[in-house]
Amino acid sequence: MVEWRDQNPPPATMMIISNQVGSQFSWDLVRLQQRTLYNLFLAYSVRPVFSIVLSTSQEWRWKELLQNKRSAPLVVVQGAKLYCKSCNYGSQRLKKFRKHLSSYNHAREEGVTTVYTNVERVTADWGRNYKATPEFATAKIQVWWDMFDCPIPQGYDARQVRPSIEAAFKELGYSGPVSITAYGDHKHTPLQALSSTGVHVAHAVPGVEYKRMAGDVREWHADNPPQTAAIMMVISDNVDIISIGLVKLLQENKYNLFLAYSFRPYQMSYLLTSAEWLWESLLAGPLTKHSLLSESESSVSTAMFHCKLCRFDTISIDNFRAHLLSDEKHAQEVNSDMITEIKPESGEYRRTLNLSYDRQAFHYNSLVKASKKTTLLLQKKEKTTLQQAAQGKTAVYWDYENVPVPYDFPAETFTSTS
Template sequence: MYTPGAAKPEYARAKIAVWWDMKDCPIPEGYDARLVRPSIEAAFNELGYSGPISITGYGDQRETPCQILRGLSSTGVAVAQIIPESRCSLMYSSMLEWRDLNPPPATMMLVSDQWQHVFAWDLSRLQQHTKYNLFLAYSTEPFAGSALRPCGEWIWRNLLETKREFVQDKCSSSCEVSPMFYCKSCSYQGQSVEGFRRHVSSGKHAVKEVTNRIHPELDYLTRTWAKNYTAKPEYATAPIVVWWDMKDCPIPEGYDARQVRPSLEGAFKKLGYSGPVSITGCGDHNKTPDHILRELSSTGVDLAHSIDEVIYSRMFINMKQWKARNPPPATIMLISDGVVMMFENLIADLLQETKYNLFLAYSYRPYKMSVLLTSAEWLWKSLLVAGVFFSSPYHHHPLMTLFLSYIITLSVSETRNHVLRKCSQSQRGEPSTKMFSCMLCLCDCKSLEDLRTHLSSEDHAVCVSILLCIII
């Protein structure tokens, strides 16, 4: 086992459901099929789990010897008939049905080599939305990382062959689940090996398997989910923290930098969020004009200096440090093209571990849907324009709605720049007490002048040189 997942109190006696791909993870030759259930139960018992376990094996059972089927059914393992190419699809639809009927706390276990390439994308998004305990078993160790975060993992053969003193004794114990054989294509259910064998060998079954064919492609549930959701009660007044990559998503030419904060806050309020908002603008501030930095700072936006080579990693590190000090409920927002691209799996892992809301903004729409499950997404320039009007008391007027729909489709034109530059004194906010900082040297500066002094210092130059030597 690679990552042990000792049971938390709320999961210790909760239900456990196991979906077993018998093609990828078959019963080893000579292995007593009656030991499959007790081996799995014993592994969970060792981690402190004692809840009822249901196990279903999926595969072409015409190829499974009768003694294997009898051994499994004698211990309450259900067996499903499915052609090999559709087994993952049937397993996944069964998982979704089970999740609908069994809210957390509960535990899921997937036994398959396809967990990474077939199941991981949608399942990790589901786990970000509604967290279950999740365990994996597979025949060979995976080569690459995944967005799916399990509580524990086993090599299938090791799981079956681990010597536990009470496994043999549990073989003859009473079963928690009645044995069941079923065939989805024919809507067949039975409780005898003989009857099941007759069914899967019949001409009627052969016809139904073709006419009621189960499509091999998984029906990814979250692919059709909307992008922007109204705030759930627990997040409506919770803190919102924003990391803004000013390299990927710069302030458009001519745009009043003092409008960045009200634009974001206006967009949040439109979705029902009214919690305190902290914003950190990350970038190479040697390249950022002083008037931009002053305007941002005047509205309470933090400014963190970095260099292009490490800005994504520094933002991700800052996010992890913030997470350690700020438990949910809270909302994280990332404004960047590259952070998500480079750290997508790690961010998904974090969101499966802890229930944060996630907002994204980017300069262009990604070419494929991310594994990250978001509560809201925006195009950066549209967000800057729309937020100004959403924060206005007049934006509900029908004519304003029509105008807003039109203006969002435009690029940031000179005419619109002129309008947005007319920022009133009341929108500027009070002088900021926020810090300027250097993400490279891990130091804070109390003013723009202090930051400029630091960035021109020898100590900073040495720090940058060392960092560049490490990453190049």
């Protein structure tokens, strides 16, 4: 599949017929789809127990697909290729291929071939901090900063945060406009210094910032059409909380993702990033030509101030400070708003497959259910029909061992099913 993708750039379509997509292929496929988006069709004889974070254009139950009454007339296709993956042997002649399968050399090769229970992860060694491509070099960058996880270091001038972040971007060739929103308890942050550099302020309490951040991601996505190049950055140690929503966006839109965290995660995420930094290393980077604002300039706020607990917004730092001191109710968040997982779509609760991967084992974690109030609703990608997909190349990978032709179905007619 990876080789075919390298040789056939989009627009094109892949179809996988297997019950093993969730357990074997999805981690790599999710990352591959975030880099290069193909139409993706799935068929399986057993519906997955877990909700897979792969964005698909269409899915079918295998028997229903074969019994489709709209099947096209039988067409004989010449030139099918026959492969023996154990021996790395290929032929277009059926008689010759059958002879190979019954040969001593083939039996010996299958006898000594190691059986792997897990598929090798082809994207596990992909690097980070790629130089900007022309398409993304001037794209807008939206930063969501969790100050609870990644606070301003003691003794660090808060006015250096924005220029330090922008300097790191420019080192990689990104020069587009940057917008930063800082989520934290802003009764105890240097509001004046932050806002004077254009950092937007979002007041929240621990456990609530992710719900508010998810809502802001949704609003930002609505303002950035799918075909417009843009960059998202999350500064947090708990990006997995909103990762299901993010990975949907990355698969279905022309977005790149940056991450920063106070400590490096012990296991690799299915989120595909273009750049990652340790938080304090990011702040310690060279500022190059950036300079701090003078005292007179810093007295004027250029940012928006939001109280995410009360839905209060203002452009006045004095009004914002007065609001934070006026009533304690906004500092008490209702338990129903405390969340540990943002789901990408509303509807029935389903167990969600967490595709975190740590090179040693492939982890499956049943994640905590989120209430419908906390659901991150995304613009749904329009389903691609078979007729639309037929306009480009299509590759079908069929796991015959797990999804065979039913005993009562004529095998010679399955290619005419659509």
